[in-house]
Amino acid sequence: MITYTATPDAVGDSLALSALVGSLPLLTFFAMLLIAKASAYVAGLASLVVSLVIAVVAFGMPTHLALLSATQGAVYGLVPIVWIVVMALWFYRVTVISGRFNDLRSIFDAIGGGDIRIQAMLIAFCFGGLLEALAGFGAPVAITATMVLALGLKPLKTAVVCLIANTAPVAFGAVAIPITTAGNLTGLDPAHIGAVVGHQAPFFAIAVPFFLMMIIDGKRGLVQAWPAALVTGGAFAIAQWWCSTYFSYELTDVVASLVGLAAAIVLLRFWKPKGADDVRRSLDIEAPVPAEALSASRIWMAVLPYLLVVVVFGIAKLWKLGVDIPAKLSATDVKIPWPGLNGELVNAKGKSISSTVYTLQWLSSPGTLLFLTGLIVAIVYSLRDGGGRFPLTLGEAFKEIGRCFYTMRFSALTIASVLALAYVMNFSGQTIAIGTFVAGLGAWFAFLSPVLGWVGTAVTGSDTSANALFSTLQQTAAEKAGLDPHLMTAANTSGGVVGKMISPQSLAIAATAVGLQGKESKIFRAVVLWSLGMLLVLCTLVYLQAHALSWMLP
Numbered sequence: 193m194i195t196y197t198a199t200p201d202a203v204g205d206s207l208a209l210s211a212l213v214g215s216l217p218l219l220t221f222f223a224m225l226l227i228a229k230a231s232a233y234v235a236g237l238a239s240l241v242v243s244l245v246i247a248v249v250a251f252g253m254p255t256h257l258a259l260l261s262a263t264q265g266a267v268y269g270l271v272p273i274v275w276i277v278v279m280a281l282w283f284y285r286v287t288v289i290s291g292r293f294n295d296l297r298s299i300f301d302a303i304g305g306g307d308i309r310i311q312a313m314l315i316a317f318c319f320g321g322l323l324e325a326l327a328g329f330g331a332p333v334a335i336t337a338t339m340v341l342a343l344g345l346k347p348l349k350t351a352v353v354c355l356i357a358n359t360a361p362v363a364f365g366a367v368a369i370p371i372t373t374a375g376n377l378t379g380l381d382p383a384h385i386g387a388v389v390g391h392q393a394p395f396f397a398i399a400v401p402f403f404l405m406m407i408i409d410g411k412r413g414l415v416q417a418w419p420a421a422l423v424t425g426g427a428f429a430i431a432q433w434w435c436s437t438y439f440s441y442e443l444t445d446v447v448a449s450l451v452g453l454a455a456a457i458v459l460l461r462f463w464k465p466k467g468a469d470d471v472r473r474s475l476d477i478e479a480p481v482p483a484e485a486l487s488a489s490r491i492w493m494a495v496l497p498y499l500l501v502v503v504v505f506g507i508a509k510l511w512k513l514g515v516d517i518p519a520k521l522s523a524t525d526v527k528i529p530w531p532g533l534n535g536e537l538v539n540a541k542g543k544s545i546s547s548t549v550y551t552l553q554w555l556s557s558p559g560t561l562l563f564l565t566g567l568i569v570a571i572v573y574s575l576r577d578g579g580g581r582f583p584l585t586l587g588e589a590f591k592e593i594g595r596c597f598y599t600m601r602f603s604a605l606t607i608a609s610v611l612a613l614a615y616v617m618n619f620s621g622q623t624i625a626i627g628t629f630v631a632g633l634g635a636w637f638a639f640l641s642p643v644l645g646w647v648g649t650a651v652t653g654s655d656t657s658a659n660a661l662f663s664t665l666q667q668t669a670a671e672k673a674g675l676d677p678h679l680m681t682a683a684n685t686s687g688g689v690v691g692k693m694i695s696p697q698s699l700a701i702a703a704t705a706v707g708l709q710g711k712e713s714k715i716f717r718a719v720v721l722w723s724l725g726m727l728l729v730l731c732t733l734v735y736l737q738a739h740a741l742s743w744m745l746p
Contacts, residue, residue: 194254195538198621200628202251211629213250214622217243217613218651221696225713226720232696232703232712233602236609243613247620258616260533264550265615269608269697271552273330273653274600275559277607277701280334282596283566287497288342289592290573290584295486295494297342303457307468308475309408310420310456312340313401316357318424318453322502324361325445330653330701331558332365333358337705344475345408347706351715353404355693355702356722360397360428362655362689363389364436364444366558367509370655370688371441374663374681381678383441387746388682390436390444392733393689394429396726397448401425403722409471416467420456427455437746443510497569504565508556521556528552537619547618547660602709603700607653610696614651623648627662631669638673638738641666641680642730645687646723653697655688675738679745683734690726693719
């Protein structure tokens with residue numbers, strides 16, 4: 193049996209050269225998007241080819257193992273990630289074809305004081321944060337982008353708004369699974385890691401609503417609607433800090449999202465933004481049906497799908513009274529040692545690495561939970577049609593699933609190719625070479641530590657995956673450099689927060705949701721400077737927390 197062990201200095205025994213060569217697939221991807229302006233799936237496939245060549249020629253990985261690594265990554269991209277995204281899109285489409293989404297839009301119109309800037313912020317930031325807390329893995333962007341688009345924003349602006357809004361909540365997404373993963377891999381207390389992240393992420397939480405106002409309506413948006421941005425972002429940030437430090441890091445985003453939304457609702461009872469009508473006219477948006485014209489029944493039916501999302505995901509992820517529901521669901525996962533790969537990729541001690549075992553989440557997947565929730569909604573809507581105003585049959589609902597899969601076909605190819613790229617880079621040692629080189633930069637490591645999380649999440653589309661890649665490396669490098677390993681591991685998590693918006697997976701999801709398939713490069717160019725700017729701020733913050741501002745840490 194031929195075995196292979198990934199090493200960081202595979203190219204000429206030079207770590208710097210190995211890191212440079214290992215970064216070529218990433219450079220290819222971004223060059224294809226920025227310079228060639230290629231579609232994301234074309235960039236993903238081209239980068240995959242480059243990574244395969246480098247794995248075999250430069251890192252000495254057997255060809256069949258490199259190809260099998262790509263197949264495992266591609267399958268993981270399809271299930272669960274594409275499954276999650278398609279079900280999120282279908283869930284939203286059920287509300288649209290039933291006609292109920294127009295009522296929900298009217299409700300948000302009332303909450304937002306008729307101001308589309310505030311409506312978009314509440315949907316993308318607060319509601320998106322709640323979805324991130326419960327589901328993650330692309331579902332928040334998929335759902336909120338379609339909702340914000342329906343408000344009347346242009347597709348590109350909608351995509352940018354939702355991608356940037358989906359930053360601060362990412363570290364605690366999917367019931368804080370990125371932090372739990374880091375704790376499991378490093379042996380560090382995940383609650384303490386979460387508390388440190390809670391002293392970093394709130395800085396972005398308080399700033400992001402201001403960014404959204406500026407993106408939506410420029411300087412006018414900042415001048416006229418800044419109180420809503422300040423109160424919403426401030427409440428979210430304070431709740432995020434408190435919950436992660438003193439209550440439960442797993443529930444941080446749930447609490448922060450609800451507190452932020454509640455704070456906005458209270459503010460809007462005493463303050464109304466100026467210029468709402470001017471914004472509508474400038475964007476050529478028709479005013480929706482006034483919410484006060486809706487009956488209590490129509491309001492209830494409009495919010496029912498999203499209340500069910502909270503209930504279903506809350507039970508599936510958190511319910512442990514009497515019966516441990518999360519454990520029961522996880523017990524249904526099927527572990528599949530990847531044929532031809534498992535046992536042939538080994539660590540330095542000759543033991544098979546665990547990541548060659550593919551986990552099929554057929555019941556515990558957020559995609560399946562979204563399907564079950566959407567099915568309940570479709571059944572309810574078919575029984576209660578609002579007096580004939582919103583007809584929906586189960587047959588129409590199921591036909592919509594096929595349409596969603598067809599709509600997602602190129603996005604699915606993008607996601608599969610990018611995850612295949614990530615697996616080849618990880619298993620061959622390309623990612624490890626990049627990470628080890630950055631970790632060896634001495635005193636600068638504290639400054640550059642978030643870059644690893646940023647790169648990891650940009651490649652894989654998952655902060656959890658970025659922590660799986662680099663958390664142990666962060667811990668080891670921190671201990672060698674005399675730094676706090678909790679801080680460096682948290683920095684990896686927070687780095688993923690600002691890298692999520694430029695990941696091919698996120699770009700493909702956003703493009704599909706707003707109808708810009710094939711134009712992911714355009715979205716990428718619109719968000720990349722935001723991502724780099726936030727990364728620079730985070731790097732500076734982590735460096736200061738490691739030295740001059742250590743008193744900030746829990």
